[in-house]
Amino acid sequence: MRTKTSNGEPFYLYLNFFILIFVAGAFGINGVINFEKLPPVDAIFVIHGFFMLAWYSLIVIQAKLINSKKHPFHIAVGKFSIALVIGMLISEVLMSISSYHRSASVDIITINLFIMVNFVTLYSLALYYVKSSDKHKRLMLMASISMLIPAFGRATQAAGINDFLAILMLIIILIFPIVYDIKTLKKVHKSTILGCVLTILGVVFTVILIENGTWQEIVDSLLG
Numbered sequence: 001m002r003t004k005t006s007n008g009e010p011f012y013l014y015l016n017f018f019i020l021i022f023v024a025g026a027f028g029i030n031g032v033i034n035f036e037k038l039p040p041v042d043a044i045f046v047i048h049g050f051f052m053l054a055w056y057s058l059i060v061i062q063a064k065l066i067n068s069k070k071h072p073f074h075i076a077v078g079k080f081s082i083a084l085v086i087g088m089l090i091s092e093v094l095m096s097i098s099s100y101h102r103s104a105s106v107d108i109i110t111i112n113l114f115i116m117v118n119f120v121t122l123y124s125l126a127l128y129y130v131k132s133s134d135k136h137k138r139l140m141l142m143a144s145i146s147m148l149i150p151a152f153g154r155a156t157q158a159a160g161i162n163d164f165l166a167i168l169m170l171i172i173i174l175i176f177p178i179v180y181d182i183k184t185l186k187k188v189h190k191s192t193i194l195g196c197v198l199t200i201l202g203v204v205f206t207v208i209l210i211e212n213g214t215w216q217e218i219v220d221s222l223l224g
Contacts, residue, residue, distance in 0.1 A: 011180050012137055013033040013063040016099065019144060019173075020063050026151040030158035047092035052147070059144055059177075078130075084124060092116060097223060106219045110209050111149060114202035118146040122195055135191045138177065142195025144175055149203065158189055167203055 027049065031038065058081060060159040094110050099108040126139035152166035174196050181188045209215040 001190055009137075010067065010183075012141060013060065014057045015176055016063050016141065016144065017058070019148065022155075023148070023151045023220065024053060026154040026158065030154040033158050037104060037165050042095075042098055042102075044091060044094045048088070048095045050086065051091050053087040055088060056077065056079075056199050059140060061141050062140075063137075082127075089116060089120070100219065100223055104220075104224075106216050109208055109219060109223075110215070112204050114206050115147050115149065118198045120203045121198060122146060125194075127189075129191075134189065137182075138191035139195065140190055140200070141177060142192065143168075145177075146195065146199045146202065148173065170199065170203065 049071055058077070060072055065071075065077065092115075096109040100106065104189060118177045122139050122143035126136050126143060129135035129139065134219040149166055153163055155169065156163050156166050177192045178188050178196065181192050
């Protein structure tokens, strides 16, 4: 079977670069503005932050390599993502547990649960469809977007506005790949639809569980 390669599309480079800058800026600015309100820095939070920054940087690099038509190098660098993702997931689990023990709140552990489920699903599909550039690039983008709610949350905290506006920000960012698909394909690609649906469902179930007393009891019994 022939490998379908991409000649590069600036949209993916620009949007991924914007996401990288936004994530770094949201966490950085909130850390400066709300420094006194933040809990003591835990090493696992720093480690997880490093892995996440490395992921969003890698996605930009990969998009740049495709735009530069350096497909062999893109493939070689892409293999590194598997090790990076393993580090991301392990650190996210440890960070979530640490956050729960520190606050006894299920908020972060619930948010991260659905982030991990959606990210692993979309990333795994992206690897499976690595020979189909139309699916692969969209699934990788949607995998990145599926993890953005914490960054949007930091942005609302830094701005001193309602945290629920983070959901609105997430919906807005989801509009961009939809509009791009319509502009270039005259329809919304199935991979984009899947990413949007999983991300929105993740938010819905997160909100439901956070407000559910039974869920709090289940987490308490497992980790308390």
